[in-house]
Structures are given as structure tokens and as C-alpha cells.
Amino acid sequence: MIRYERxxxxVVTLTMDDPGQSANTMNPAYVAAMTAALDRLEAERDEVTGVIVTSAKTTFFAGGDVPMMSTATTKDAPALAELLGTIKRDLxxxxxxxxxxxxxxxxAALGGGLEIALACHHRIALDAPGTRLGFPEVTLGLLPGAGGVTRTVRMLGLADALMTWLLSGKRLKPADARDNGLVDEVAPTPEEMISRAKEWIAANPDAAQPWDRPGYKMPGGTPSTPKLAAQLPAFAATLRKQLKGNRLPAPEAxxxxxxxxxxxxxxxxQLIETRHLITLLTGQIAKNMMGALFFDMRAVNGGLxxxxxxxxxxxxxxxxxxxxxxxxxxxxxxxxxxPVVVKDVTPELAARAQGPGIVTTANAEDLRGCDVVIEAVFEDPALKAKVFAEVEPLLAPGALLxxxxxxxxxTGLAEGVSRPADFxxxxxxxxxxxMPLLEIVVGNKTRDEAVARAFDLGRRIGKTPIVVNDGRGFFTSRVIGKFMDExxxxxxxxxxxxSIEQAALxxxxxxxxxxxxxxxxxxxxQRIRRQFEAAAGDAFVRLPSHELVDAMVDKHDRPGRSSGRGFYAYExxxxxxxxxGLAELATREGRAVPFADLQDRFLFAEALDAQRCLDxxxxxxxxxxxxxxxxGIGFPAWTGGVLRFARQHADFPGRATELAARYGERFVPA
Incomplete structure (x- = not known):
């Protein structure tokens, strides 16, 4: 796991290279190897002039062992404390x-990888396209628990450590990481990086961490410093504003x-850090978030x-x-x-899409030879058929439509093209x-090769592509519609x-x-609902929300933000x-609805419809x-996703039945 070369x-070079994985992680192999490396370093101290820590992988170190962490329970707390204690002792x-x-x-040095780097006296990062440094733990419901919080605070001070690194989950490029205090140098090549590391070792034989030097003072002061103490309420207020009442314990921890x-x-x-991490690790919310944002994300991006x-x-x-x-x-x-060519009806309109590598045009002939065409015109089937008919003859054979x-x-739009299998x-x-999501929608005649090409293009442009079958509203628009309808x-x-807005937040x-x-x-x-209604005929079920939307648009001329008039006023x-004027639109006198019911109505309305989408x-x-x-649609991250919410709920069918009795049959569980 760690190659030791003097x-x-x-100068000893410790090269991390887990033989069983494509990336280095803080698994048992790493823990044992780092302990052995430190034992050998201490035994050979008199012959050692310095140490370089690097990696043989394309990444430096990927972070914690998520599969192991995701199964932690309260029974594992003592073992987790011992494991974290060993990792921290060796660093x-x-x-x-x-x-x-x-x-x-x-x-890339993310999470545990950056924590290893912070335990070194000097950090040189390679200016390579994939190099990123950061603490993404907060996005998985966790905190940096191998000394990341402790060292970052002592290096940068509370304000910069929290706002730039620990609470943001940002992944910074090497130059940005240097400008924000956690990288000392950026090297253009691997050879230059190692050369500079050796030069720095030779020039700094007595190197030590700032907090281990006599007279060290924390940048910006400690919480007992009057100036910083006065700022602490502002930290808490900023966090409250960011969370908006959200059920995310990691930022607070x-x-x-x-x-x-x-x-x-x-x-x-370090001990405080360990205890807070174990509390998060053994809780349900971190498991939900790791389930969705690590395991499910890996499966989706991997081509499931x-x-x-x-x-x-x-x-x-x-x-x-x-x-x-x-x-x-x-x-x-x-x-x-x-290479991209953008066409619109006039050169002036097409020019709105100008940018590096983009050709804009009003002439269809300029699209000749393109092997993918993506239509992004107004939501009108006739217009979409018209623009495809104009360009189809000019495209490369078998082009993706x-x-x-x-x-x-x-399936309906595919009737407007000559090759529905490629639509x-x-x-x-x-x-x-x-927005990172791409929803790929498969029509009744779409062939597998078209799906594969769309998926590969989505990954190439950095999107996470989900693949769904056809249906009005597909998955995302259909389910988010339940949220707004409710x-x-x-x-x-x-x-x-x-109260409605606050319940959702x-x-x-x-x-x-x-x-x-x-x-x-x-x-x-309103237009989408009327399309649904026309398609469903007598099977369509009208709701009180439909009448209120009609009143907003047709009677009060409040169509939304783009016109400056909607449920909100705009300046x-x-x-x-x-x-x-919203209170006057109620079709019945104010109803006392428990706040918990308001929240669950949103969550259950979407979860139940997602289950129907699956069925x-x-x-x-x-x-x-x-x-x-x-x-794609902002379902709360703490749940681990709309379907995981239903699975991990203590009594999803029972609560849904309760909501159905109070608020309508739409909550009857599948």
C-alpha cells in the first residue's frame, strides 16, 4: 500500500499505491501501511533527511472508505474511535x-487525501486537469475526521477555514487552493513537483507545523478573543441562513x-473531532446521503x-x-x-449563443455533417417537427436526433422525424x-444505440445522465409537479x-x-396541465389547485416571475x-394544518408518485x-433520494394512509 524508498x-519517498483499488482510500490496508511506514521512519531517523509523500495513482488519495463508513452503527463506535485514533496518531x-x-x-486530494497533505509541512500540487483539493464530506453528511477540521482551523483561522473549505464542500483547482491557503506551490510537471519538494527539504531542515512552534497564535484569534467572539453569532446566523431550517446535522457538527x-x-x-464524526457516521442521515450521493451516483455515472x-x-x-x-x-x-453550430431563425437571435468554439447561424446549410442535433425550441410539437424537417437531410448518416x-x-415527437429509432x-x-443532471428519455421506437450515444455525450460534457422511459412529464417534471400542486x-x-414556503424549506x-x-x-x-387533461380525457382528476392556477393566470394576470407578477411580487x-392577494384565493376558510403535515405532504406526494413511476x-x-x-428537482438531500426516503421511513405506508384520510386519496400508498 505504501512503498518506502530512501x-x-x-530523502524517503512514501508512495501510496493500494494494489486492490484504482484509488487510495483510508481503508485497513492504508492504516496498517502508514503505521509500518512511520515505525520504519522512526527506526531510521538518523539516516533520513526528509520525507516526500506522494501517490502512484492518477489521483493522490480519494478519501475515506465510504463502503465501510456507510455500514457503521452505534455498536461500532468504540472500534471507530480506535481506528480514527490510530489514523490521527500516525499523521x-x-x-x-x-x-x-x-x-x-x-x-485529486479530497477529504482524507487533503488531511494527509495537511499533516505535511509543505504542499506542492501538480497543475493537472483532474487535480482538485477539498473537503466534500459535508455533502455526504459527514465531517473531515482525520484531523482536517483541527488543522485547517489552526492553519487559516476559524472564518476562512469554515467558509472557504469546511462548510462549502468545494473542490478547488491547485492555483485556487494555493490562493486560499492550503497549498504552498503549484508545479507544472511531476518531475518539477518532486524536484521542488527535494529543494524545499534541503532548505528547511528544521521544518515544523505552525502550531508546534513556540509563540504560535491562531490566525484571527480564538473564540475567547473579543473580536472573534463578537463574530461567532454571525457564523451561526450565516449557517442558519444557508440551511434554511434544513435537517442537515453535518454543517452544525x-x-x-x-x-x-x-x-x-x-x-x-482531535478528540472532539472524532466524537462529532462518529455521531454523524452512526446516524441515518449520513447513510442516506452516502447511499445516494456516493453509491447511487457511482452506479448512475458508471452506466447502470x-x-x-x-x-x-x-x-x-x-x-x-x-x-x-x-x-x-x-x-x-x-x-x-x-465543435458546435447553433441555428436560430435570424443571425441576431442565433448570436445569443456565441462563445469559444461555437458557430452561430440562421442558415441550415451550416449544419451539414453534424452527427448529433439537439433541439431546444419552444414547447410546441408542430414547431419541433418543422425544425427537424429542415435540418434532417443535412445531417451525417445515422445522426442522433x-x-x-x-x-x-x-414517442409522439418522434412521429415528426424520418428516423424515430434515432430520436x-x-x-x-x-x-x-x-445543473448537473441530464434526463435521457427513451421513446417506444428509440433503439439502444441512440440511448448509448446520448448517455456517452452526457458524460462527456460532465453531466450525470439518468435514463427513463417515455411518459408525459417523464420522471422529473412529473414528480416536481406534485410538489408544486400540493x-x-x-x-x-x-x-x-x-407557512407553506417555510414548511418546504x-x-x-x-x-x-x-x-x-x-x-x-x-x-x-397551466398549459402542461391542460395538455395532460386533453390526453387523459374523462380519466383526468381535477384538483382545487387547478382552479387556483387558472385564477392566477386568467383572472389576476399573474403568470410568474418572467412577467414580474406571480405568487410573489417583484421589484x-x-x-x-x-x-x-393570495389569501383571497382560498376556496375554503383557513384550515389549521399541523406544520409536520405540511412538510410530509410535500415529501410523500413526490415519493408516492416516484413509486408509481417505478411501478x-x-x-x-x-x-x-x-x-x-x-x-434535478431539489428533493431534500438528507433523505438520500425520493425512493430511499420511502424505504428508510419508519412507517411509510402507515403515515401515507394517515395523510390520505386527512387530505385526499392521492396519498393512498401503492
């Missing part, structure tokens, strides 16, 4: 060894670990739903429509190094540059709008449903509070449902 100059032995120690970070640890000696701070078809990669992309979505799709493709529609059935839905999310239904019942949703409805457009909600494009075959895998719900 050169003639006395402490490394930084107090009495010889200069340099981390030669040759690739990180804040507590940092503040408590800053008031005591190094060893006690990708057909086993051999296909050629995309070489030239055509995008039809240069609106916000079309421009975003074009830029995502261009950033991945793909994709529509960015968010709700229109792909597929590629539903991007707005804004394309920030909120509007609550308004119709007379529940105060502010405290349940863990990133945005209140009424604010989201304004963003999506209330008018669009200069920004929300200026809930519209004061009906719209969802192909549970992993796609869980990942898609978190990344």
Missing part, C-alpha cells in the same frame, strides 16, 4: 517526526467541532442504465434554438471540446452550466402562503414551492415578498430515481 541524499507522528515532510500532490476545538490544545481538539451497445463518440453538435437553454447546451458542449423537451412525450429526449435543467392546493385550503427543499412555481411559470403549469426582477416502468432503476430527484 535515496542517497537521505501526528508524521508532522512531529523532526524532519521536513512535503506532500507531492500529483492528483463542523461548526461545533471548529469552535470547540479552537479553544483547547491540539490533542483535545446504459445499454451495452458499442457506438462511436459524437464529433460535431448542432443545437436548434439559441434561447437560454439552447445557449447553455451549446456552451456545455463547447467546453467539452466539441434529440429534443430538450421537459414534458412532451418523446431521443435529452432533458437538460436550467441553468445548464450549473403547495397550490394548500393555498386553496387557506393555509398561509408563508424546513423539510429540506432548496426553494419554496410557490417561489419555484413562479420560476417555472404559473402559465406553463427590479427580485422577489419583494408574497403577493398580498409503471417510467423509472428503470431506483438509483436513477434517487439521483435524479436530488440533482
Amino acid at each position: 535515496a542517497a541524499d537521505g 501526528r507522528r508524521l508532522e512531529t517526526y523532526g524532519r521536513p515532510v512535503v506532500a507531492a500532490v500529483n492528483g 463542523i461548526l461545533a467541532t471548529a469552535v470547540e476545538g479552537a479553544q483547547v490544545d491540539f490533542e483535545t481538539a 442504465a446504459r445499454p451495452r451497445a458499442e457506438v462511436l463518440p459524437a464529433t460535431k453538435i448542432a443545437v436548434l434554438g439559441a434561447g437560454m437553454m439552447g445557449a447553455g447546451i451549446a456552451q456545455a458542449c463547447a467546453r467539452a471540446g466539441l 434529440a429534443s430538450n423537451t421537459s414534458t412532451l412525450p418523446i 431521443i429526449g435529452m432533458h437538460f435543467f436550467s441553468p445548464v452550466g450549473r 403547495a397550490v392546493g394548500m393555498l386553496a385550503e387557506g393555509v398561509p402562503a408563508a 424546513q423539510a429540506g427543499y432548496p426553494t419554496g414551492p410557490l417561489a419555484l412555481a413562479d420560476e417555472v411559470s404559473i402559465a406553463l403549469m 427590479n426582477g427580485k422577489r419583494a415578498g408574497l403577493w398580498e 409503471e416502468g417510467v423509472l428503470r432503476t431506483e438509483e436513477d430515481g434517487n439521483v435524479g430527484s436530488i440533482l
